[in-house]
Amino acid sequence: MKKIKISLMIVILNYLFFIVLSYLFASKLEPSFIGVWGLLAGFICLIGALPLYKILYFGGRGIAGTQSPQIPADEHLYQKIHKQYEKEERDKSGKNRAYQDILTIAGFMIILIAIFIL
Numbered sequence: 001m002k003k004i005k006i007s008l009m010i011v012i013l014n015y016l017f018f019i020v021l022s023y024l025f026a027s028k029l030e031p032s033f034i035g036v037w038g039l040l041a042g043f044i045c046l047i048g049a050l051p052l053y054k055i056l057y058f059g060g061r062g063i064a065g066t067q068s069p070q071i072p073a074d075e076h077l078y079q080k081i082h083k084q085y086e087k088e089e090r091d092k093s094g095k096n097r098a099y100q101d102i103l104t105i106a107g108f109m110i111i112l113i114a115i116f117i118l
Contacts, residue, residue, distance in 0.1 A: 007105035014041050014110055031117050038114030045107030050101045056115065 018034045018041075104116065 003102050004105060006102050007109065010045075010102070011109045011113070014106075015113065021101040035114045035118035038110055038117060042107045042109075042111035042114060045103045045110060049103035049107065051100070084098070 015034065015038065018037050019029065021037070022028070022030050022033045
């Protein structure tokens with residue numbers, strides 16, 4: 001429930017900001033201006049919810065390969081390091097997961113409202 005409240009606050013503040021900007025730039029309420037910038041803000045929220053470090057790390061591993069040609073594969077060592085990494089990630093994931101959920105909910109709501117405005 002707390003995540004939804006925070007997401008709603010982000011959406012409301014976002015659209016209030018766009019309404020003020022619309023009045024400052026055009027001296028009237030322009031739905032097209034608010035809708036276009038709402039779509040952009042929604043997609044930025046969704047991109048902000050992505051774990052970019054995972055995308056870069058695993059994407060780079062796919063390009064470079066998982067094993068270098070000089071070092072032979074050691075499955076036991078690899079499994080031990082992987083389990084240790086997963087344990088550390090579980091400890092950190094609670095905090096990261098909360099902001100990802102908030103940004104995802106806010107992004108979808110902003111995009112949905114922007115589509116109705118346009």
